[in-house]
Amino acid sequence: MSILSINPRIVTIIRWMARVWSILIFATALLIIVVPDPNVVQPVPLTDWIELGFYGVAILGLLLAWRWEGLGGTIAITGVVGHGVAFRIIRGYWLRSW
Numbered sequence: 001m002s003i004l005s006i007n008p009r010i011v012t013i014i015r016w017m018a019r020v021w022s023i024l025i026f027a028t029a030l031l032i033i034v035v036p037d038p039n040v041v042q043p044v045p046l047t048d049w050i051e052l053g054f055y056g057v058a059i060l061g062l063l064l065a066w067r068w069e070g071l072g073g074t075i076a077i078t079g080v081v082g083h084g085v086a087f088r089i090i091r092g093y094w095l096r097s098w
Contacts, residue, residue, distance in 0.1 A: 026063060060076075061074070
């Protein structure tokens with residue numbers, strides 16, 4: 001089945017599902033940022049900020065995808081992949097199994 005033969009109504013439904021999920025993810029991230037954790041006893045380390053920054057990039061991509069789907073999707077995927085790579089490098093898991 002070709003992409004061109006997909007029903008336009010199904011494409012619209014999938015796009016709106018993605019938009020709703022992007023709002024939910026953004027709201028959750030905003031809630032985590034705004035509401036402080038009362039159990040924190042020390043500041044967040046720089047390495048964690050680097051990893052969280054990649055999630056910020058991914059969320060920015062989700063929001064940009066409302067207007068520019070290709071650009072926003074590329075930025076979101078880059079943020080998630082960047083977080084995965086940064087996590088493995090920072091935590092020392094990079095090429096460990098080799």
